[in-house]
Amino acid sequence: MLVHALVVAVLVQEAPAPAGEADRGPLATLESRVRELTLDNGWRFLLVSLPGAPVVAFETYAEVGSVHERPGITGMAHMFEHMAFKGSDRIGSLEWPREREAIGVVDARHGLLMEARESGDPEEIERAESLLRSAAELAGGFVASEEFSRLLENAGGTGSLNASTSADETRYVVSLPSNQIELWCWLEAERFGRGVLREFYRERDAVMEERRMRVESDPFGLLLEHLVLTAFLTHPYRHPTVGYAADIAAYTRADAQQFFAEHYGARRLVTAIVGDVDPERLEPMLRRYFAAVPSGPDRAPIAGSEARQTGERRIEVAFPANPFVALAWHVPALAHADSAAVDVAVRLLGYSRSSRLERRLVREDGSAAQVLVTGGFPGNRYDGLALVIGIPNAGVATATLEAAIDEEIARLAADGPSDEELAGVKRVARAELYGQMRDRVALASLLTEYEAKTGDWRNAFRRVDELAAVTADDVKRVLGVYFGATNRTVATLTAPAQAAPDGQPEGQEDR
Structure with a gap:
């Protein structure tokens, strides 16, 4: 990466503090390298060709964050970030028809557990928990666990593969050798076009533990959660990105599927591809892989606003x-x-x-x-x-x-x-x-x-x-x-x- 750093340093060099407008020369050079592509379904791509090492950085920015959640499903954007690495019907499944059937059984058994908990009968709860565990084990037998991530890591993405969720957005990031661009295209199209929410309840438990570590056991996380709740009375920024414990515990796979349908889609995705790329050759590839991804919802304003604060x-x-x-x-x-x-x-x-x-x-x-x-x-x-x-x-x-x-x-x-x-x-x-x-x-x-x-x-x-x-x-x-x-x-x-x-x-x- 040293060669790349030296090359781009020539394109964007630090200049002395300007007396008026900043020096636009180096910035204009880099800016001219950005090429835009918007597909018919609304997916926006920003392509930046840079000389240097044969490496490409990819980031898909989804305009989906905790601001898009409603009461009762707080943290669902973050939950979906976890699920977005679970693969598709063609990635991560050893036998998709049987896995799909087994996932349906897991959902039904989870519904029985919710009913048992509402009844409060300890024996019914224990029986329902046992049935859910056995169904999850059966479904897990059809899963090639972590296959989506492993494909990217084996292609050179080890150490760079990452994702994050905030109030405003979810980001999916990886860097790969430039000869793996088509592999990334296929995987990203699978992620957003054919994703499967497998191992849902196991991942939900991992998210619950993340909340315990980041908020309930951490003084900074706990205080900042209360501060935001106090500062914002109506704006959805008041929702914690990780979600409330009661909401996380009540998630169902159907909730996540509905959230995806309501908020994800090509119109809400922006992807930057930066590095050793040839836009002329890349554009047809992007159209081939991503044109069929559903447009999804419009980029509508969030529900809720905040009145001006008038007192401490x-x-x-x-x-x-x-x-x-x-x-x-x-x-x-x-x-x-x-x-x-x-x-x-x-x-x-x-x-x-x-x-x-x-x-x-x-x-x-x-x-x-x-x-x-x-x-x-x-x-x-x-x-x-x-x-x-x-x-x-x-x-x-x-x-x-x-x-x-x-x-x-x-x-x-x-x-x-x-x-x-x-x-x-x-x-x-x-x-x-x-x-x-x-x-x-x-x-x-x-x-x-x-x-x-x-x-x-x-x-x-x-x-x-x-x-x-x-x-x-x-x-x-x-x-x-x-x-x-x-x-x-x-x-x-x-x-x-x-x-x-x-x-x-x-x-x-x-x-």
Whole structure:
């Protein structure tokens, strides 16, 4: 990959901070290499031919995330991400007709278990559980487990094969030698055109364990789940991506099939193919493999919106861990005109050792062990949150740390950044964008995200100019508009109350 890095570095080289519009030369060179293809079914492809190593990065971006879920099936987008590696009727099955019949038996036995649990009869529940286990074992005997993943890994995808789900999207990623492009086409068409939801209930148990690890046993996951629930009252960003435990436990394979039918389809897919590709030869191949994938649902707006917050919201969560505090403000979406200025403001507050909060709280007064700052949480396709997490040092109260965070934000809003400070932050932001454009995998991710979220992949390149145009007055303005007390939610992790000895009421002393 060293040759590739050197080649693309020539195409996209880091330049000094511009006085006005960012230097478009290197970006224009790379931008000109992007070729668009939209099939009749709506599937969008972005093809980028780059010289260098014979390697190709693939990312399929599905415009399906937790924002598309309804109450009762939270986490289903994430569940489907797991199922998307289970193969099709032609991949992963040793004998499809018999497996299909056995899957039907599993579904029926699961229905009996749900009925038994509703009855509350322990003997009926035990019997139903036993019947479900035997049916699942029978169905599993017809499965070539993990065959879909193994085909990609054996073709050179080991170490790069991945997927992720967020509030806004699901991503499917792999890098392969360029002589394996047709294999990827076949597998991806099978995934979205002929997928089979096999081993569903076993995978559901794995998702439940993932929730226990990421949320219920993790202080950060637990507090942030409560913070988002408090900050968003009606917008579906309030749904946790992993889902609620009660919803996960109630999933059925029919629920997942319905979710796929309602939300997946070619219209909601954007794929970037970056690296050693010849678009002229690749386009006919893409049409041959993907034209038959059903279009699926239109790219409709989500159900639900959030009214403007008019007063501060607070919540405390008890958990046996060191206390910390999280502050969040509603901020505009990626496509909004203020997005770049908010990005710069957030970077001035956090992101590096020289940032305002890091310098004040960690390096100068030592009140914080760590300060974490980010924007676009839990997503940025719609209006999301800017987030500051303060982890106090021993002996420092979370209220003290919160007050110091408030002081630094107020100071930046009143005085604005210095010229040197602002230039440094913009230089780092620009370097990060350039860094993404130097890497095939990161470039594929950047292009698909901007195409899906802003309607035009070219906005990824325009972002450099948008960041360069942000002024100190812009920073002061967006801090004043979005970072006020009435627009924020504060969540604090606290130690659980201690039980009094000998069953005495808490706070009563022995005498």
